Amino acid sequence: MGYKLLEYVVMENKKRILTGDRPTGRLHIGHLLGSINNRVRLQEEYEEFVIVANIQALSDNFDNPGKVRENIEELLCDYYACGLDFNKANVFIQSEVPEIHEIFIYLSNFATVQQIQHNPTIKTEMAQKGINLSTPLGFFFYPIHQTADILCVNADLVPVGKDQVPMVESTRDLARKFNKTYKVNLLHEPDSLVGTEVNVPGIDGAEKMGKSLNNAIYLSDSEEELRKKVFKVYTDPNRIHATDPGKVEGNVAFMYHDLFNSNTEEVEKMKDMYRKGNIKDMEVKEKLFLVMNEKLTPIRERRLEAEKMKGELLARAIESSKKVSNIARGVADSMKEAMLLNFKN
Amino acid sequence: MGYKLLEYVVMENKKRILTGDRPTGRLHIGHLLGSINNRVRLQEEYEEFVIVANIQALSDNFDNPGKVRENIEELLCDYYACGLDFNKANVFIQSEVPEIHEIFIYLSNFATVQQIQHNPTIKTEMAQKGINLSTPLGFFFYPIHQTADILCVNADLVPVGKDQVPMVESTRDLARKFNKTYKVNLLHEPDSLVGTEVNVPGIDGAEKMGKSLNNAIYLSDSEEELRKKVFKVYTDPNRIHATDPGKVEGNVAFMYHDLFNSNTEEVEKMKDMYRKGNIKDMEVKEKLFLVMNEKLTPIRERRLEAEKMKGELLARAIESSKKVSNIARGVADSMKEAMLLNFKN
Numbered sequence: 001m002g003y004k005l006l007e008y009v010v011m012e013n014k015k016r017i018l019t020g021d022r023p024t025g026r027l028h029i030g031h032l033l034g035s036i037n038n039r040v041r042l043q044e045e046y047e048e049f050v051i052v053a054n055i056q057a058l059s060d061n062f063d064n065p066g067k068v069r070e071n072i073e074e075l076l077c078d079y080y081a082c083g084l085d086f087n088k089a090n091v092f093i094q095s096e097v098p099e100i101h102e103i104f105i106y107l108s109n110f111a112t113v114q115q116i117q118h119n120p121t122i123k124t125e126m127a128q129k130g131i132n133l134s135t136p137l138g139f140f141f142y143p144i145h146q147t148a149d150i151l152c153v154n155a156d157l158v159p160v161g162k163d164q165v166p167m168v169e170s171t172r173d174l175a176r177k178f179n180k181t182y183k184v185n186l187l188h189e190p191d192s193l194v195g196t197e198v199n200v201p202g203i204d205g206a207e208k209m210g211k212s213l214n215n216a217i218y219l220s221d222s223e224e225e226l227r228k229k230v231f232k233v234y235t236d237p238n239r240i241h242a243t244d245p246g247k248v249e250g251n252v253a254f255m256y257h258d259l260f261n262s263n264t265e266e267v268e269k270m271k272d273m274y275r276k277g278n279i280k281d282m283e284v285k286e287k288l289f290l291v292m293n294e295k296l297t298p299i300r301e302r303r304l305e306a307e308k309m310k311g312e313l314l315a316r317a318i319e320s321s322k323k324v325s326n327i328a329r330g331v332a333d334s335m336k337e338a339m340l341l342n343f344k345n
Numbered sequence: 346m347g348y349k350l351l352e353y354v355v356m357e358n359k360k361r362i363l364t365g366d367r368p369t370g371r372l373h374i375g376h377l378l379g380s381i382n383n384r385v386r387l388q389e390e391y392e393e394f395v396i397v398a399n400i401q402a403l404s405d406n407f408d409n410p411g412k413v414r415e416n417i418e419e420l421l422c423d424y425y426a427c428g429l430d431f432n433k434a435n436v437f438i439q440s441e442v443p444e445i446h447e448i449f450i451y452l453s454n455f456a457t458v459q460q461i462q463h464n465p466t467i468k469t470e471m472a473q474k475g476i477n478l479s480t481p482l483g484f485f486f487y488p489i490h491q492t493a494d495i496l497c498v499n500a501d502l503v504p505v506g507k508d509q510v511p512m513v514e515s516t517r518d519l520a521r522k523f524n525k526t527y528k529v530n531l532l533h534e535p536d537s538l539v540g541t542e543v544n545v546p547g548i549d550g551a552e553k554m555g556k557s558l559n560n561a562i563y564l565s566d567s568e569e570e571l572r573k574k575v576f577k578v579y580t581d582p583n584r585i586h587a588t589d590p591g592k593v594e595g596n597v598a599f600m601y602h603d604l605f606n607s608n609t610e611e612v613e614k615m616k617d618m619y620r621k622g623n624i625k626d627m628e629v630k631e632k633l634f635l636v637m638n639e640k641l642t643p644i645r646e647r648r649l650e651a652e653k654m655k656g657e658l659l660a661r662a663i664e665s666s667k668k669v670s671n672i673a674r675g676v677a678d679s680m681k682e683a684m685l686l687n688f689k690n
Binding site (some may be wrong): 054055058059060063065066068069093095096098099101104105108109110111112113114115116124134135136137138139140144145168179180314318332336338339340341344 | 399400402403406410413414421438440441443444447449450453454455456458459460461462474479480481482484485486489490526527552599651659663677681683684686688
């Protein structure tokens with residue numbers, strides 16, 4: 001009992017972090033370097049909540065629920081493989097916390113239609129997918145639904161890339177408006193935790209790595225798949241012979257070296273040789289494969305382990321969802337009280 | 346036990362009706378003749394659900410939660426006064442059924458932004474209130490939230506005025522799309538139950554009676570207030586002397602006679618005399634006051650009775666909300682199963 005109490009006190013002092021993903025596909029090295037590694041670090045210092053946003057994933061995959069369903073377990077395996085500790089981080093499933101929907105409804109009076117249309121995510125996705133008035137409502141309002149994810153655990157911090165800062169600002173705005181309107185100090189205004197931006201280009205040289213672009217190296221890729229992909233990465237298209245001077249800038253092989261090869265001296269030496277036409281593409285790639293494989297092998301192995309304990313991981317996530325549901329129930333009830341929606345007293 | 350079972354079977358055979366109001370003000374004679382009397386009749390034949398839509402009321406009154414809170418009890422008193430039997434009709438409070446919000450989220454993938462903008466209610470209200478991009482999101486999507494009210498109890502019928510038929514159509518549409526997408530026969534497509542339209546003009550001759558128009562006769566009005574209002578009703582503004590021939594068309598005194606005076610022979614005779622300048626306005630109004638007071642006195646008396654049992658009525662509504670919450674939980678769980686969001690099996 002004394003121990004439990006102590007643990008509770010410690011948890012109380014830890015700041016809360018909310019982060020997560022939509023379960024729409026397996027994670028790739030872009031996710032690993034862009035967010036997951038960061039989360040693994042943060043789980044030590046913070047009370048971390050990691051949402052598997054399956055309801056939001058359905059908002060643009062509603063006609064393919066099987067895809068979303070399968071990718072929940074894939075995502076859990078990826079998390080486990082990367083070192084997310086399910087005993088430390090609260091990995092939970094959005095659909096198991098219906099209080100999020102309720103909180104969203106309460107917040108929706110403080111968001112405007114304009115605010116959504118100006119949301120950078122919706123703007124970008126509308127531009128990409130050519131979305132218009134036939135946009136499903138669920139997809140249209142998901143930026144506001146996201147604010148409910150954050151507020152349902154009263155998160156202190158949200159780790160985001162620069163492009164997602166407006167989403168956190170929007171959350172702060174709604175929390176502030178709610179508190180002001182009902183003269184309460186209830187909803188926590190979260191801060192953005194903007195880390196160093198790590199951009200991982202696709203193997204084809206595209207700025208972003210993505211499933212739909214078919215240019216990703218997945219954490220679940222076998223050694224053989226990794227090798228194949230590494231040897232296919234975009235280098236300098238104008239370099240025909242190994243003796244031609246080559247370009248290092250925009251050369252994915254070197255960009256990956258910069259990201260994965262900790263021997264910077266070796267990398268700089270190879271770049272120099274490449275520029276002078278003193279090294280073959282194949283050599284650079286062979287070296288790259290070795291360093292990437294070294295970093296990815298333990299993840300791959302842990303992922304195979306995870307595959308065998310999918311059911312267990314899911315059960316842990318459901319358990320955490322109950323914990324989150326309790327926290328969210330508390331938040332929703334306090335909001336109801338502020339809005340004079342409580343009938344118990 | 347045998348009795349209970351029998352009751353259950355009977356209930357199962359009864360068709361379900363969903364109807365209700367936003368608790369934003371006391372009810373007036375327009376509500377009485379337009380919908381409440383109808384509900385009192387329907388409670389005998391159907392399994393009736395009457396929603397007190399306080400969450401939707403907040404969507405355009407979010408900065409005045411006290412108004413919505415107070416009007417819940419006022420509405421319950423009005424219902425009781427008009428003869429809604431809380432043992433027959435399931436009068437429930439929207440905020441006590443959070444499953445509605447969840448069901449709304451599941452439905453929202455099947456509604457489009459366009460569909461909302463074309464919704465007749467939103468259109469009218471946007472025209473009336475000059476709403477634009479600064480429209481709160483909660484108000485913007487409430488026509489779709491309403492469909493969740495209907496579907497959460499799998500209603501068979503929705504009593505509506507002609508102008509609300511598109512809302513029921515929208516509900517049918519969402520139910521159909523959901524069922525089709527997930528290859529289930531789950532959500533019930535409700536039918537509109539369009540009764541004879543009863544339009545009650547305001548005492549000032551305006552087409553509609555409304556609180557904001559300050560032209561309403563409330564069910565809670567005292568006999569004295571009723572008398573004052575009846576003697577103020579709009580008649581023929583061009584008639585100066587009782588001997589002037591008067592116009593019966595658009596004359597509120599005669600419109601109310603048509604609605605409240607069951608002695609049609611007397612009414613026709615008065616109309617004839619009025620046209621010929623053989624009857625004073627005062628006489629017509631005195632007669633009108635008598636017949637209206639006769640109809641409204643029992644309601645007024647029951648309302649005074651209801652005032653004393655507000656707490657009891659609220660408790661009954663909360664009890665019914667629990668019943669509805671259970672039904673809605675079942676619907677939401679079936680929807681989750683269809684969307685592969687169930688993790689229990």
